[in-house]
Amino acid sequence: MRKVDKEELKRIQLEILDDIHAFCGSNGISYSISFGTLIGALRHGGYIPWDDDIDLMMERDDYERFIRTFRSDKCEVLELRKVDWCNELFVKVVRKGTMMKDTVYGRELWGINIDIFPMDMFPADAEHTVCDEIRRKRELLAAIAPYYKTFPRGRERTRWHLKYLAKRVLKPYFHSILHLKAGIDSLTSSYKGQETPLEGGMLGGYLFREVMEKEVFRGGFIDLVFEGRKYKAIAGYDRFLRHVYGDYMQPPPVEERVSVHYYDAYVLD
Numbered sequence: 206m207r208k209v210d211k212e213e214l215k216r217i218q219l220e221i222l223d224d225i226h227a228f229c230g231s232n233g234i235s236y237s238i239s240f241g242t243l244i245g246a247l248r249h250g251g252y253i254p255w256d257d258d259i260d261l262m263m264e265r266d267d268y269e270r271f272i273r274t275f276r277s278d279k280c281e282v283l284e285l286r287k288v289d290w291c292n293e294l295f296v297k298v299v300r301k302g303t304m305m306k307d308t309v310y311g312r313e314l315w316g317i318n319i320d321i322f323p324m325d326m327f328p329a330d331a332e333h334t335v336c337d338e339i340r341r342k343r344e345l346l347a348a349i350a351p352y353y354k355t356f357p358r359g360r361e362r363t364r365w366h367l368k369y370l371a372k373r374v375l376k377p378y379f380h381s382i383l384h385l386k387a388g389i390d391s392l393t394s395s396y397k398g399q400e401t402p403l404e405g406g407m408l409g410g411y412l413f414r415e416v417m418e419k420e421v422f423r424g425g426f427i428d429l430v431f432e433g434r435k436y437k438a439i440a441g442y443d444r445f446l447r448h449v450y451g452d453y454m455q456p457p458p459v460e461e462r463v464s465v466h467y468y469d470a471y472v473l474d
Contacts, residue, residue: 206304207472209317211257214470217300217317218259219432224277225261225298225319226436232274234267235426237439239322240409242431243446244453251432255462259319262406264422265397268323272296283315286390289382292343292350294390294408296321305468317470324422326396327403332413335392339407342389350382417448 209217229236238246239262245253263271275282280300285293303316327335393407404423405416421441428435429442439445446453456462 206474209470209472214257214317215252215432217303217470218319219434221280221298221300221317221319222259222261222436223434224280225275225321228275228277229267229271229437232270234263234271236261236263236267236271236321236437237426237442238429238431238436240449243429243438243442244450246429246431246436246438247442247446248454248456250430255464257464257466261319261321262324263321264324264404265326265394268296268321271321283318286386287383290350292346294386295323302473304471304473306471308467308469314468322406322409323393324404324406325393326399326401326419327405327416328396328401329403331403331416335395336407336413336416339389339392340412342385342392343407343412346382346385346389349385411449414449417445421445421448 225236228234237243238260240260241253241256241258242260245251245256272282272284275298277298280298283297283299285291285295285297297315297318297320299316299318301316305314305317306312307314389408402419403416404419404421405413407413407416409415421444422439424440426437427440427442429438
């Protein structure tokens with residue numbers, strides 16, 4: 206097992222992104238770079254200097270078709286909604302033969318990856334109805350899931366079970382984590398195919414701040430340069446980013462320019 210530095214980590218992430226970009230182009234699947242990746246493309250022409258991940262978003266139909274059909278010699282899809290050891294629900298495309306390790310607890314995570322988030326339709330009163338219910342269910346999931354994100358192996362699996370049992374005693378819920386995840390995912394996609402005024406994601410870190418007028422996502426796609434390569438972005442990127450972040454072209458204070466990801470990356474022998 207060989208530890209990789211930040212530059213090699215980013216090179217592998219870009220190779221994953223190239224795989225996704227090529228597959229989507231060949232199969233009529235639309236995607237957009239998103240969140241910090243989108244800001245990085247616009248403000249820095251690539252990664253935000255203190256960031257080290259890549260985020261994409263897809264409308265729900267494209268998202269589900271991508272999950273069903275994506276094929277790659279080097280990468281594979283990890284559906285976090287179908288695993289019981291973390292509280293995340295979105296999709297990661299993971300590079301085979303790699304691993305990340307949590308630098309706080311030393312736990313092994315999934316491999317080097319890119320996150321993909323679904324964009325769903327929501328009604329006008331979503332903030333106080335379906336989105337509020339999704340938020341409450343996600344809070345419950347965070348309360349009972351043993352870890353924020355981890356991949357338990359060996360003796361760690363025993364600790365996983367003990368922590369899980371303790372949380373379930375303190376926070377009663379009479380179904381499994383997978384049942385709760387399925388319910389959240391079903392709620393987020395419950396308006397699929399309907400003519401509703403709002404669209405956005407409820408599975409990322411910003412909750413209802415990611416939900417806005419559907420026209421933001423319906424204006425087509427443009428090419429943006431990220432690390433010297435062109436990738437797809439929604440044409441309404443400015444309205445999207447201002448809704449989520451405010452003045453996204455203004456960098457944060459110097460003391461806040463730090464990575465929020467605490468892991469080391471490895472290539473397996």
